[in-house]
Amino acid sequence: SAVISQKPSRDICQRGTSLTIQCQVDSQVTMMFWYRQQPGQSLTLIATANQGSEATYESGFVIDKFPISRPNLTFSTLTVSNMSPEDSSIYLCSVNVGNTIYFGEGSWLTVV
């Protein structure tokens, strides 16, 4: 398994601002993933972040809105840019160990 720490755990953000979420893993992993979970909804993959290369974004998500960094094998950041109330969600960092995906506790963002 893997221990995944996310910061911040919760935040209330003003419309139009940007927030960067940090994800730290206790072991080196090749791939890190960022998911979004809107209130009461399922999980949707935003992007896959590999160290040393550009993140790969899923349909409906763009780099300008969700820039991602992956400076090393244990750390990644996701920025939610120019936030609107529709961005109020849980943002989850995850990693694969073997064939399984493990999730962090999530970052709960509320945009007002």
Add this chain to the structure above:
Amino acid sequence: QQQVKQSPQSLIVQKGGISIINCAYENTAFDYFPWYQQFPGKGPALLIAIRPDVSEKKEGRFTISFNKSAKQFSLHIMDSQPGDSATYFCAASLGGTYKYIFGTGTRLKVLA
């Protein structure tokens, strides 16, 4: 074709009863089917997983039944307990990609 359909949306079970959650998929390229449990305020945690070459997998009170020909799989929680009250997500993974497609979730409530 990329969807995973999950039912029911919510489920209420008496303590000691059996909880059954069903999922169906279309894409035969899916080759890994995990179930996640999510408590309020927490990230999803892996519960149990199965591959299509196995028809059933049991871990404690949790059993996955898999019907490859029908492209369906289900989670059975035996002797359901109030502590099992959570949201359950099924998922399917595209071979080798670690990209998970999640079902819409089932909110389970076990009455004491």
